[in-house]
Amino acid sequence: MIETQGIIVSNKPAAGSIHRIEVETERMELSKPGQFAMIGIPDEGFHLNRPFSIYKQKENRLTFLIQKRGMITSRLIKKSVGTKLRIIGPLGNWFSDAPAVIVAAGSSIAAFGDFIGRKDSTIFYGAATKDDLIDIKADFFSTMDGSRGFRGNLIELFMTKRKQIDKRNLYIAGPAAFIKAFRNRIDDDLANRCCASLEAYMGCGFGVCLGCVINTKSGYRRVCKDGTIFSLKELLL
Amino acid sequence: MIETQGIIVSNKPAAGSIHRIEVETERMELSKPGQFAMIGIPDEGFHLNRPFSIYKQKENRLTFLIQKRGMITSRLIKKSVGTKLRIIGPLGNWFSDAPAVIVAAGSSIAAFGDFIGRKDSTIFYGAATKDDLIDIKADFFSTMDGSRGFRGNLIELFMTKRKQIDKRNLYIAGPAAFIKAFRNRIDDDLANRCCASLEAYMGCGFGVCLGCVINTKSGYRRVCKDGTIFSLKELLL
Amino acid sequence: MKSIKAAGLIFANPFIAASGTFGYADSCLDFYHPDLLGGFVLKGISLEPRKGNSPMRIIETPSGMINAIGLENIGIERLIKDKIPFIETLHSVAIANLYAETKDDFIELAEKINEIKRIDAVEINISCPNVKSGGMQFGVSPEMTENLTKNIKKVSSKPVIVKLSPNVTDICEIAKAAEGAGADALSLINTISAMIIDTKKMLPALANVTGGLSGPAILPIAVRMVYQVYEAVSIPIIGGGGISSVNDALQFVMAGASLVSIGTYNFISPASIPVIIKQFNNEVKKTDYSYSDLIGIAHRQHFT
Amino acid sequence: MKSIKAAGLIFANPFIAASGTFGYADSCLDFYHPDLLGGFVLKGISLEPRKGNSPMRIIETPSGMINAIGLENIGIERLIKDKIPFIETLHSVAIANLYAETKDDFIELAEKINEIKRIDAVEINISCPNVKSGGMQFGVSPEMTENLTKNIKKVSSKPVIVKLSPNVTDICEIAKAAEGAGADALSLINTISAMIIDTKKMLPALANVTGGLSGPAILPIAVRMVYQVYEAVSIPIIGGGGISSVNDALQFVMAGASLVSIGTYNFISPASIPVIIKQFNNEVKKTDYSYSDLIGIAHRQHFT
Numbered sequence A, B: 001m002i003e004t005q006g007i008i009v010s011n012k013p014a015a016g017s018i019h020r021i022e023v024e025t026e027r028m029e030l031s032k033p034g035q036f037a038m039i040g041i042p043d044e045g046f047h048l049n050r051p052f053s054i055y056k057q058k059e060n061r062l063t064f065l066i067q068k069r070g071m072i073t074s075r076l077i078k079k080s081v082g083t084k085l086r087i088i089g090p091l092g093n094w095f096s097d098a099p100a101v102i103v104a105a106g107s108s109i110a111a112f113g114d115f116i117g118r119k120d121s122t123i124f125y126g127a128a129t130k131d132d133l134i135d136i137k138a139d140f141f142s143t144m145d146g147s148r149g150f151r152g153n154l155i156e157l158f159m160t161k162r163k164q165i166d167k168r169n170l171y172i173a174g175p176a177a178f179i180k181a182f183r184n185r186i187d188d189d190l191a192n193r194c195c196a197s198l199e200a201y202m203g204c205g206f207g208v209c210l211g212c213v214i215n216t217k218s219g220y221r222r223v224c225k226d227g228t229i230f231s232l233k234e235l236l237l
Numbered sequence C, D: 001m002k003s004i005k006a007a008g009l010i011f012a013n014p015f016i017a018a019s020g021t022f023g024y025a026d027s028c029l030d031f032y033h034p035d036l037l038g039g040f041v042l043k044g045i046s047l048e049p050r051k052g053n054s055p056m057r058i059i060e061t062p063s064g065m066i067n068a069i070g071l072e073n074i075g076i077e078r079l080i081k082d083k084i085p086f087i088e089t090l091h092s093v094a095i096a097n098l099y100a101e102t103k104d105d106f107i108e109l110a111e112k113i114n115e116i117k118r119i120d121a122v123e124i125n126i127s128c129p130n131v132k133s134g135g136m137q138f139g140v141s142p143e144m145t146e147n148l149t150k151n152i153k154k155v156s157s158k159p160v161i162v163k164l165s166p167n168v169t170d171i172c173e174i175a176k177a178a179e180g181a182g183a184d185a186l187s188l189i190n191t192i193s194a195m196i197i198d199t200k201k202m203l204p205a206l207a208n209v210t211g212g213l214s215g216p217a218i219l220p221i222a223v224r225m226v227y228q229v230y231e232a233v234s235i236p237i238i239g240g241g242g243i244s245s246v247n248d249a250l251q252f253v254m255a256g257a258s259l260v261s262i263g264t265y266n267f268i269s270p271a272s273i274p275v276i277i278k279q280f281n282n283e284v285k286k287t288d289y290s291y292s293d294l295i296g297i298a299h300r301q302h303f304t
C-alpha cells in the first residue's frame, strides 16, 4: 500500500451517471481482484478521501468506474485530463481468482473488473435501466424497466437461475442493504460459499481510524482492512 | 450591483503570474472606471469571494487580470473554459473619466483598463521585470531590473517626471503600503489632487460586514463601499 | 408553508437574516426585498455609537471566517433617526440586537427600543467574543444570564430573545437560566472564540488578537448545541451557525430549531436566502410531515 | 534543527502523531518509519478491551470530520503482549494515551504503564467527548482535573501529559489546575463535541448522536486556546487541532506550543508528516530565530 499522486489521463461517461476515469500514478503496487483505492482531490480544501474499486490496472495506470453520488463524485466526473489526485492503494483484501459466479448491481461491477470476459466465470449484472449498464460482456443482465435482459431486481434474476449455479465461489458486492436482501433470499448452501464485498463510510481506508466497522459474528470488523470482503455467513447485517 | 453566475470563456497567461480571464455573465450592469467585482468558485466548498478590478467590460463580458497570490488566485488561473464562477458586481466607487495621470504597479493596472490607450491620459506602469508587464501601451515603464524602461521603483520613475505632471487628476492603485510610500514621496500639491484606489482584505465587498475598514480623517471607512477610491489627503495610512 | 408562531410573533417562513450580516435591513436591497424573509435581526446596537476594533478585522479560515468587528455601530439615536424610517416600510419580523457593557445600559437600551413601534422583538447579545468588556462575560455565567434577562424582561414591552454564547462548558445550563428568567426565545449560536496567526508577521492576524469564528466550520457544533438545548428548554429556538443550504437549515430544524438564521453566507452569496426558502418549502412538502412536526423530529424518531 | 526538550524528554523534532490517528505506531509503516517523528501517541488504552460505539462512527463535515469511535481498543494486557514488542524497536518518543472511567482505574492503568519500559510518557485523556461516562466529565472541571492529575502523578514513574478538552468555558482554568497538580506538559486540543443530522433519515448521522469534531475546521479554535494557555501556564504545550501544513504547525508554535500534533490529517495524507517536518525545518531556518525563540513569539512581537 502506498500514497501517491495520480493524474487523470482519461475521463469519459461509461453509462448513466457512471464515468470511466483512468489515472496514471507515479508508482503503484499491483492490485488483486476486488481491492480498492482511496481518492482525494488535493487542491480543493480538506475532505476525506473516497473509496473506489480498482476496476482495471495496467502497471501504474488505474481505471475506476465512478458514479455520481454526492460532493466528491460530482466533482470527480467533471475533472479534466491533467487533474491531480491523491491515491492511496491498493487497499483491502481480495477475491481468490478461482472461477466464480458474480452478482453485481450498478457501480459495484467495478469490484469485478478482473472477472469480466473470463470464460470460467458467470456474471449477473443489473441496473435500473439499459443506459445505466456499462458496456461489458455479462452472462445475465437485469434492468428494473426491462430495457435489457430480465425485467426486475437482480436478485430475482439470480434466483430464477438458482438451479444452474454450480459449486463455484459466489461473489457479491454492494451496500449492506443490498447484501442483506441477497442473504435473505438465498439458501444456506449458497450463503456458505458466498463472499460479499461491503461498502462503508470510510475515514482512512487503511485500518487506523476504526470508523468503518461492521458487526460480524466475531465482533466489529473494519470493512477497509479486515474486508472489504467477508464470508457472508460471518456478517451480522 | 447584482449577484450572478459567470462562465469562464477564456483564460490565458498575460504576463508573469498574471492571467487574463474573460467571464461571460448571465447579466451585468455596466461598470465604471476603477470598479471591481467579487469572485468565488461555487463548487469548491466555502470560501470568501475575492475582489478583482474589472479591467474591461463589454456588455455581459468581463475581463480580469488575475495574479497568482494565494489559495483562490492559484485555483482561478488554472480553471478551464466553462468553469462556473460566482460574480458580484460592479462594486465600489469609481474614477471620473476626465483626463488623468495614472501610476500603476503590477496587477493594479487592472483598475485602469478604461484609461489605457486614451491620448488625453498618461500612464506610468511598473513591475519587477519585463515579463511581469502585460502587453499594453503605457507612456512610461519601469522595471526593477531595468529590463524595460526605467530601472527601479515606479515611484522613483514618477518623481523624475514630476515637472512634466500638469494639473490633471492623479490616480494610483495598490496595497496600502505602496500608496503610503507614494504619499511620502510627493509634494502636497500633487497629493491634493491624487485619488488612490486601495486594496483591503474583504469579507463581503458590498459594505455590510465592516471587515475592510481603513483609517481616514473622518474615522473608519469601508474600502469596498466608501472606496475603494479615496482622495489621498483623506487617508491616514 | 403555513406561517410560524414563535415568541408571540408570526413569521411568514422560518428564515431569519442574522445580526451583523444584514446591516440595517438595507444591505440586501440590490439582491431581494427583505419582505421575502421570515425576519431579520439588525446589526448589534449600543447606546452610543461604537468605532469598533482596528483593522485587520476579518480573516478567512478553513470553511469559515473569523471576525473581530468589535460591534462598530451607529448608536441607538442614529438608528432611530436614519434607519427606522426605512424599516417601517417593511413587513417581515424586525428584531433589534442589543449590546451593552453594563446591566443599566442594557435596561436603558431596552427602554429606548420600547419606543420604536416597528421593532417586533429584541435579541440580547450576551455572547459577542469580540469586545473587551460586557458581551461574553454575561453569556458564560448562568447567574448573570438569568439576572440580566430578568431585568430586561421587566422593562421590555417586546418579546425578548437571548442569544447564547457557544463558548461555554454547558450551554443547557445557560439556556435554562434564560428560560427561567422569562426569555421568550433563544438564539444560538453566536460565533466561537478563535484566532489565526500570521506566520510571516509572527503576530495574531487580527488586531484584536481573537475574534469570532462563523461559517460552515461551526455548523456541526451549532447543530449539537441546538439539539441539546431543545431537550433542556421548551421555549422556541432560533438555530444557526454556518447555514448555506436547505440541507443545513433542515438539520437545525430537525435538531429542534423553530426558526433558522443565516449569517456569514449573506457575504458569500447575498442573493441566496430567497432561493433557499423556496427550495426549503419544496423539501418540506416532500416529507410526510408538516413543518411543525419536523421541528426536533431527530429526537423523536427511533433508530432502525 | 536541534532536538527539543520538554517534560523531561528529548524529541528529535516537534512533530507528534496524535492519539487515535496512528494506531499502535504500526499504521504508518507502509508510508514511513515512525523513527522519523518527534514522537507518537498510541491509541487511547483502557484496562479492559473496549468494543467502542456502534456504526456509523464517523462523518465528514465542512473542513472536518466527526468521530464517535467510543475508544475501541484492545486493552492494556493485549497492548503489552501484542504491540509493545514492536514499539520496543522504535526510537522516537512513545506516549501512551490513557482512558478510564474512574480515578481508581486511571491509577491502576498508570501503574501498569510504569512496567512498560519503552513508554516514555503518559497522556491522560480526560477529554474524550465520545464515551458515556468518565472522559469529558473529568476534563471540564478544574477540581476533578486537579484531583485526577495529582493522583496519577503520585503513582506514575513517567512524565504525565494532561490532554485538555476544548469543550469548556475557560480552558486556562483547567490548564492551571493541571499544572498546579504537577502535570509535566499539556496537550490541546482534543475534539470538539459536535453532531450532524441525516436529514433523509431524520436522525443523528452517528449512532452515538454526538461525536468529536477534528480537522482544519477547528484549527482557529485550537490556536486560540494554545495562545491563551501559553499565557496561563509555564509547562510545555503540545498543540494541535487541524494541522495539515507547515504554516498550520507554525501557527501553533508561534501561539506557544513547544511540540505540535497531527491527527486527522494522517487519514487524508498518511505519508505527509515526514514531508511536513522537512519543510518545517526549512521554514524555521529561513527565519532569524532559533526554534525555541519561535515558541510563543506571537505574544512577544509588537504590533507595528
Ligand SMILES: Cc1cc2nc3c(=O)[nH]c(=O)nc-3n(C[C@H](O)[C@H](O)[C@H](O)COP(=O)(O)OP(=O)(O)OC[C@H]3O[C@@H](n4cnc5c(N)ncnc54)[C@H](O)[C@@H]3O)c2cc1C
Pocket (backbone or CB within 6 Å): A036, A050, A051, A052, A053, A054, A064, A065, A066, A067, A068, A069, A070, A071, A072, A073, A074, A107, A108, A110, A111, A175, A198, A199, A200, A201, A202, A228
Ligand atoms: C470499498 C468501496 C468501494 C467502492 N467502489 C466504488 C466504485 O468503484 N465506484 C463507485 O462509483 N462507487 C464506489 N463506492 C462508493 C463511493 O465510495 C461513494 O459513492 C463515494 O464515497 C461518495 O462520495 P461523494 O462525496 O460523492 O458522496 P457524499 O457527498 O460523501 O455522500 C453522498 C451520499 O452517499 C452516502 N455515502 C457516502 N460514502 C458512502 C460509502 N462509502 N458507502 C455508503 N454510502 C456512502 C452518504 O452518506 C450520502 O448519503 C465504493 C465504496 C466502498 C466503500
Ligand SMILES: Cc1cc2nc3c(=O)[nH]c(=O)nc-3n(C[C@H](O)[C@H](O)[C@H](O)COP(=O)(O)OP(=O)(O)OC[C@H]3O[C@@H](n4cnc5c(N)ncnc54)[C@H](O)[C@@H]3O)c2cc1C
Pocket (backbone or CB within 6 Å): B036, B050, B051, B052, B053, B054, B064, B065, B066, B067, B068, B069, B070, B071, B072, B073, B074, B107, B108, B110, B111, B175, B198, B199, B200, B201, B202, B228
Ligand atoms: C478592490 C480590489 C481590487 C483588486 N484587484 C485585483 C486585480 O485586478 N488583480 C489581481 O490580481 N488582484 C487584485 N486584487 C488583489 C486580490 O484580491 C488578492 O490577490 C486575492 O484576494 C488573493 O486571494 P488568494 O486566495 O489568492 O490569496 P490568500 O490565500 O487569500 O492570501 C494570500 C496572501 O495575500 C494576502 N491578501 C489576501 N487578500 C488580500 C487583499 N484583498 N488585499 C491585500 N492582501 C491580501 C493574504 O493576507 C495572504 O498573505 C484586488 C484587491 C482589491 C481589494
Ligand SMILES: Cc1cc2nc3c(=O)[nH]c(=O)nc-3n(C[C@H](O)[C@H](O)[C@H](O)COP(=O)(O)O)c2cc1C
Pocket (backbone or CB within 6 Å): B209, C018, C019, C020, C021, C043, C044, C045, C067, C069, C071, C097, C125, C128, C163, C189, C190, C191, C213, C214, C215, C216, C218, C240, C241, C242, C243, C261, C262, C263, C264, C265
Ligand atoms: C461580521 C459579523 C458580524 C456580526 N455581528 C453580530 C452582532 O452585531 N450581534 C450579534 O449578536 N451577532 C453578530 N454576529 C454573529 C452572527 O449573527 C451569527 O450568530 C454567527 O455569525 C453564526 O452564524 P453564521 O455562521 O451563519 O454566520 C456577527 C457575525 C459576523 C460574521
Ligand SMILES: Cc1cc2nc3c(=O)[nH]c(=O)nc-3n(C[C@H](O)[C@H](O)[C@H](O)COP(=O)(O)O)c2cc1C
Pocket (backbone or CB within 6 Å): A209, D018, D019, D020, D021, D043, D044, D045, D067, D069, D071, D097, D125, D128, D163, D189, D190, D191, D213, D214, D215, D216, D218, D240, D241, D242, D243, D261, D262, D263, D264, D265
Ligand atoms: C478517529 C479519531 C480517534 C481519536 N482517538 C483518540 C484517543 O483515543 N485518545 C485521545 O486522546 N484523542 C483521540 N483523538 C483526538 C486526536 O488525538 C486529536 O486530539 C484531535 O483529533 C484533534 O487533532 P486533529 O484535528 O489534528 O485530528 C481521536 C481523533 C480521531 C479523529
Ligand code: FES
Pocket (backbone or CB within 6 Å): A201, A202, A203, A204, A205, A206, A207, A208, A209, A210, A211, A212, A213, A222, A223, A224, A225
Ligand atoms: S476507514 Fe479507517 S479503519 Fe476503515
Ligand code: FES
Pocket (backbone or CB within 6 Å): B201, B202, B203, B204, B205, B206, B207, B208, B209, B210, B211, B212, B213, B222, B223, B224, B225
Ligand atoms: S468587505 Fe464587507 S464591508 Fe467591505
